[in-house]
Amino acid sequence: MTHKQEPIAGTKGDVASHDQTKSWFYTDIVKEHFFHPKNFMENDADETHYNAIGKVGSPACGDELRVWMKVNPETEKIEEFKWKTFGCGSAIASTSMASVIVTENDGMTLNEARKLKPQDIMERLGGLPQRKFHCSVLCDKALRDAINDFYRRVEKFDKIVVESSRIIDPVSKVTDHDIEEAVLEGAHTLELVQQKTKVGIGNPNCLPAVEELIRFYKEKYFGAA
Numbered sequence: 001m002t003h004k005q006e007p008i009a010g011t012k013g014d015v016a017s018h019d020q021t022k023s024w025f026y027t028d029i030v031k032e033h034f035f036h037p038k039n040f041m042e043n044d045a046d047e048t049h050y051n052a053i054g055k056v057g058s059p060a061c062g063d064e065l066r067v068w069m070k071v072n073p074e075t076e077k078i079e080e081f082k083w084k085t086f087g088c089g090s091a092i093a094s095t096s097m098a099s100v101i102v103t104e105n106d107g108m109t110l111n112e113a114r115k116l117k118p119q120d121i122m123e124r125l126g127g128l129p130q131r132k133f134h135c136s137v138l139c140d141k142a143l144r145d146a147i148n149d150f151y152r153r154v155e156k157f158d159k160i161v162v163e164s165s166r167i168i169d170p171v172s173k174v175t176d177h178d179i180e181e182a183v184l185e186g187a188h189t190l191e192l193v194q195q196k197t198k199v200g201i202g203n204p205n206c207l208p209a210v211e212e213l214i215r216f217y218k219e220k221y222f223g224a225a
């Protein structure tokens, strides 16, 4: 894993975090994409020009991201990828980098793009502060939403992948999506996930499933079990 770590408390970073005990360090690549975003949709989108549109909101912070893609219907390669967000600098840098990755070398196929992980984007950025990982997940989700939109428009319904949440703990009503968000927010142990979500407090039977999900999301987003 090549993520650059969050600087240790007391060391000099780019930005002080909200609790003032740590600073956040942004790599030069992140700053380049933040100050000079690539493929940003500067004006109102001419939606007739695009054949795949995706939108996602972040439960972690309330921000929103939209993407517009032009997909070659024959090859299913992404010819253009434009985006706009109300999100923070990390979301801007991540989406800018994602727009480069999916269109470089003649464009990814939708099948290849669907396999792109937030982790791949972060590695190309040289890392993000841990508390900002969820921002890179925004563009990944918007990309997959746009891929589904393309297949809906061309009526290839079997290629649409629906990601719905399922209840893991019927007592606290915690879903797998709640656990995903907790892991993205930095809760990487059962204890920390329980503090955030209260999962399993009145229903310990679900804890093995919770631990498995924590392992799954850690591997998915951070590349470590």
Ligand code: FES
Pocket (backbone or CB within 6 Å): 058, 061, 062, 063, 087, 088, 089, 090, 091, 132, 134, 135, 138
């Ligand atoms: S804090 Fe909302 S996208 Fe980064």
